[in-house]
Amino acid sequence: MGFEEMWADLAPIGRSATSGGYFRQPWTSTDAELRAWFAEQAGARDLHVEPDLVGNLVAWWQPPAAEGPAVLTGSHLDSVLDGGAFDGPLGVVSAFAAVDLLRSRGFVPTRPIGVAAFVEEEGSRFGLACLGSRLATGATTWEQARDLRDRDGVRLRDAVEAAGFGVADDPTWRGLFDGRIGCYVELHVEQGRDLVDRGAAVGVASGIWPHGRYRFDFTGEANHAGTTRMEDRRDPMLSYAMTALAANKQARLADARATFGRVHVEPNGTNAVPSRVTAWLDARADTEEEVASLVDAVTRQATERAGRDGTTLEVTAESVSGLVSFDPDLAARIAADHAEGDWPIIPTAAGHDAGILSAAGVPTAMLFVRNPTGVSHSPEEHAATADCLVGVSALADTLERLAS
Template identity: 60%
Template sequence: MWERLLPIGRAPATGGYRRYAWTAADIELRAWFRTEADARGLRHETDRNGNQWAWQGDPAAGDAVVTGSHLDSVPDGGAFDGPLGVVSAFAALDGLRARGRPVRRPLGVVAFADEEGARFGVACAGSRLATGQLDPRRARALRDADGVPLYRALAGAGIDPDGLGPDPGRLARIGAFVELHIEQGRALAGTPHAVGVGSVIWPHGRWRLDFGGEANHAGTTRVEDRRDPMLTYAHTVLAARKRARLAGALATFGKVAAEPGGVNAVPSRVRGWLDCRAPDQTALDGLVTAIADSAAQRGERDGVTVDVTRESVTAAVHFDSALRGLVASRVGGDPPALPTGAGHDAGVLAAAVPTAMLYVRNPTGVSHAPAEHADEADCLAGVAALTRVLEGLACP
């Protein structure tokens, strides 16, 4: 499975992946999922929000056990973030079948749509829509960097954009969701543990900051006559780093666009996207407020307007304690409990379904980059652990 998946969406120049939602690469990934489902005699379906499901047994019976993750990537992302969870889900189902144990609950494998939000800017779009955390009208109006609206991209992929929206009936059929994911850090490195168990996801979110100035000639406009939004943006980047360090939190400007984009022109507008994560909601709110205030104050000095737009925010998620305990017991060996600042579909689903997470050791801690890696032995240990978890949940 892994070998068949590896070439899809890979950029030869970087070795990273560009598996953006509703592109040709994404369509190929979706076909791969369908093929794996069909090969196992699983019933495949795509829900109203574009999430893919593969079922053993009838989900209408309720109390289903579901595992999986996502297949899309960030720009030039690694091979493991998301796909490892989907491949491991199918492999764990194979392992469970090989044990010959009778199964008393429906089993499902899921690949959630547009988890990374790399194209349209909202992370975990598929699971947010399903749980009612993303307004379908707002979702349909989202646009990518080329101005293509989400509704048009969906229609081009055969998904009815008017069908987007909450899916409480489907979620009510799920009794437990367990997501396996590569560790996005180095907590397990240097330990005897190949697998850890998720404990909490920090609250986090994305904000867009628009800095408005005045376009002018780079070679003739005096410094004192400029209203340069790039200066205000640069100040804000540095302020965000300082404020985050003082708060024990994380703040990142990972995307920026300047208009009109001429090398020899003072920009009229700079748009930057801010990602913030903190141990608790109070710290997160305080961090974002401090960054916005600093930007506004500097903007006043520079003659630049500053507008802040919240694009998505996810509250802290503490995984279901009973399910987490069962998962830890099935992993065995007293696995470490791992908090994380990374968001996941499991965190979004936790508002409606008992959820838990397994993390597979990442020896370097690199993630969202081509160097992301997990050793094969650790990946197989993750599959074995997930198999035992499914057995504990679905077998009498």
């Protein structure tokens, strides 16, 4: 089954009939369908699938003579809420297609090649981005993660067990990648327009901006929307509204990124002043110091506004990732000497499992496939089939170099 056939086979899973976007949440029935698709593709290629205790998957291509540290590729299959088709799945489908292309060339790896599908990369259910790869590398322990709760109050431990996996309650377990991976290469749709501006179908990542998710809890006093005078209110919605505007201004001044994309209101009534507003800030910048400065500035303004509104504020850092600089020698090797010329080497402001493996000491690289609109985390996310096939070829070339 070639790239286009695999893509068509995967496309209906988790797709909304109304928006056309995807709701591929981890440890759900949709996730089970995705894992079944992964197992089917691996089986069709005689690749042995090895799951770990939380649902990370690796399909191994390991001929008898292949030995030594493995070359890992792949990405993730989960999505943000109402997300696009390409973010994550493109890397998994391309990895299987690259194996097919290498075999058609008669290539036999001397090092094992693994195709990975990491679980909960987006953090859209349990709030911690790249949770699967964090657990697999030991960056986050099971003891730290097991009591995380989703929007419905379901604990991570219970969701994992209900999906047929089980960590028991062993805080010492390490994922199935521990000590076995020599390098990792992740192909991903570009989440921006850099490659469009450069006129290139494929690029190579230089690094990932530092970024974090911060929960802002504004607490006030519930009251009647009609009978409570404006000057008598302790309205946390006002505190939040000013904070969202402040985040926008501070990010623009610093040439950074600040987004409040998720808000929860209590009691969430049309005719009631809310008692509590919880909002999540996504902050990103070129350096860790700039991220910290951005969050500090927003927090300071939010606190001052809360004081004027008679509300209170508590800020909690839920997920923070530092600057990732990918192996420059590996990036240069991948980018050079292609028939189309050298691929451009570009940074990204989006987080990826590749960043987690890099931070764990695994030599890591990323390939990006051009996104004509630059839109991502949206049903409008797209990559042309012709560019995807160039990406498959680039990934196959890379795996051939690394696994020879």
